[in-house]
Amino acid sequence: MTQWKKNSIHTVQITGYTAEGMGVARLDGLVLFIPNTIQGETWEIQLLKVTKHVAWARGIHLLTPSPARIDSDCPYSAKCGGCQYRHMSYEEELSAKRQKVQDALTRLGGLSLEIPPVLGAVSPLRYRNKVQFPVSQTKHGLAIGFYRPRSHDVIDTTDCMLQPEPVTQLRHAFKTWMETYQIPAYEEATCSGLVRHFYVRTNQNGQALACIVVNGHKIPHQSALIESLCGAYPALLGIVLNCNTKDTNVILGERYETLWGQSYLEETLCGMSFRLSVPSFFQINHPQTERLYQIALDFAQLTGTETVLDLYCGIGTISLALAQKAKTVIGCEIVPEAIEDANANAERNGIANTQFFCGDAGEIAAKLAQDGITPDVICVDPPRKGLAPEVPEILTSMQPKRIVYVSCDPATLARDVKRLATLGYQVHKIQAVDLFPRTAHVETVVQLSSTSSL
Numbered sequence: 001m002t003q004w005k006k007n008s009i010h011t012v013q014i015t016g017y018t019a020e021g022m023g024v025a026r027l028d029g030l031v032l033f034i035p036n037t038i039q040g041e042t043w044e045i046q047l048l049k050v051t052k053h054v055a056w057a058r059g060i061h062l063l064t065p066s067p068a069r070i071d072s073d074c075p076y077s078a079k080c081g082g083c084q085y086r087h088m089s090y091e092e093e094l095s096a097k098r099q100k101v102q103d104a105l106t107r108l109g110g111l112s113l114e115i116p117p118v119l120g121a122v123s124p125l126r127y128r129n130k131v132q133f134p135v136s137q138t139k140h141g142l143a144i145g146f147y148r149p150r151s152h153d154v155i156d157t158t159d160c161m162l163q164p165e166p167v168t169q170l171r172h173a174f175k176t177w178m179e180t181y182q183i184p185a186y187e188e189a190t191c192s193g194l195v196r197h198f199y200v201r202t203n204q205n206g207q208a209l210a211c212i213v214v215n216g217h218k219i220p221h222q223s224a225l226i227e228s229l230c231g232a233y234p235a236l237l238g239i240v241l242n243c244n245t246k247d248t249n250v251i252l253g254e255r256y257e258t259l260w261g262q263s264y265l266e267e268t269l270c271g272m273s274f275r276l277s278v279p280s281f282f283q284i285n286h287p288q289t290e291r292l293y294q295i296a297l298d299f300a301q302l303t304g305t306e307t308v309l310d311l312y313c314g315i316g317t318i319s320l321a322l323a324q325k326a327k328t329v330i331g332c333e334i335v336p337e338a339i340e341d342a343n344a345n346a347e348r349n350g351i352a353n354t355q356f357f358c359g360d361a362g363e364i365a366a367k368l369a370q371d372g373i374t375p376d377v378i379c380v381d382p383p384r385k386g387l388a389p390e391v392p393e394i395l396t397s398m399q400p401k402r403i404v405y406v407s408c409d410p411a412t413l414a415r416d417v418k419r420l421a422t423l424g425y426q427v428h429k430i431q432a433v434d435l436f437p438r439t440a441h442v443e444t445v446v447q448l449s450s451t452s453s454l
Contacts, residue, residue: 038069076160082160135195203266238258283435299445
């Protein structure tokens with residue numbers, strides 16, 4: 001086999017995509033990963049890092065462009081790690097995401113089902129209802145924006161095509177306040193400085209909630225901060241201080257203080273009202289979330305007589321949607337604040353056929369199984385790492401008729417459905433939904449049914 005050298009120049013054709021959205025090419029058995037390229041294109045590339053079987057490269061000259069290539073509408077997209085698909089048409093992006101899910105379920109999950117086209121967003125612009133900006137003092141000055149890929153170098157971004165305009169206005173006012181009063185940014189290397197993150201959440205009514213994450217327990221020039229943010233965006237409803245003094249990559253600490261206004265936003269979803277505090281999990285794309293949850297409901301096939309178990313329930317969004325079609329719904333979540341919100345949301349919406357428990361999903365499911373709880377349907381919406389190793393066996397021991405799995409990572413979904421298959425549950429329906437346009441992320445809903453009930 002040819003020994004390829006770092007920095008050498010080659011001509012290649014892009015034949016596919018990685019799960020992270022990079023183009024894939026091959027050189028005599030060597031697999032190449034090249035960002036900002038499109039399937040079908042021919043490129044002159046330079047090798048940057050070479051291992052025995054794979055290499056990373058950069059495109060230096062586009063020889064044959066794809067018809068799907070477009071000019072990026074964001075001046076930061078070549079530097080920022082937020083978007084992977086701004087150089088291609090949205091149709092090509094959806095095709096790449098469909099292939100990502102298909103490859104994972106076929107190669108890792110052992111499935112032979114062909115998945116339907118990904119349900120794309122009506123608009124791929126300014127859909128994020130929550131933005132968390134890291135704050136850093138760089139050699140070029142104060143930076144409030146997003147991380148460069150595979151680094152903690154913050155790129156100062158005056159605007160982002162994924163965030164609503166109120167966020168842009170509030171970020172500008174916050175940065176001006178920091179510069180005016182010389183508020184120190186947090187420094188990871190020394191665990192010194194004050195401001196770690198600036199966080200903004202918005203709702204469909206155009207209202208906003210701001211949170212400042214600090215390495216300490218108070219913030220100077222508080223009145224000026226309140227005046228600056230409220231002046232920048234009059235529909236701001238509250239400003240919250242979050243204290244995080246730990247040397248960690250976790251954004252939010254455990255202590256909150258409301259500096260001004262209220263500590264929550266209200267939002268409607270699937271005809272229901274939800275109260276969102278700063279740590280509450282809520283999907284970031286409102287219209288696409290409603291489509292995602294409707295698919296989950298359709299896959300659950302509820303008639304009004306079922307007991308449903310909803311693991312990783314968050315603030316109860318899916319639980320309450322399920323409750324309108326089921327006899328009773330039991331929700332489980334490890335975050336105490338989320339369970340408090342879930343109970344409050346059930347009461348707010350007049351839904352009485354739900355119960356919410358706080359704790360580890362696997363432990364609670366095991367306890368319910370010991371207590372003889374036999375759900376007809378189990379819904380799971382786990383974090384990116386998927387189900388914990390013990391959870392599939394616990395779920396299948398409860399012998400539900402169906403399991404509805406909502407996933408944000410096709411690889412861990414594939415791993416889990418393969419495990420569930422060995423335990424008697426086969427995939428029957430699949431639908432991917434694009435909740436994160438212009439990024440490499442995609443949500444997938446899968447329906448699994450017990451082979452013994454067929």
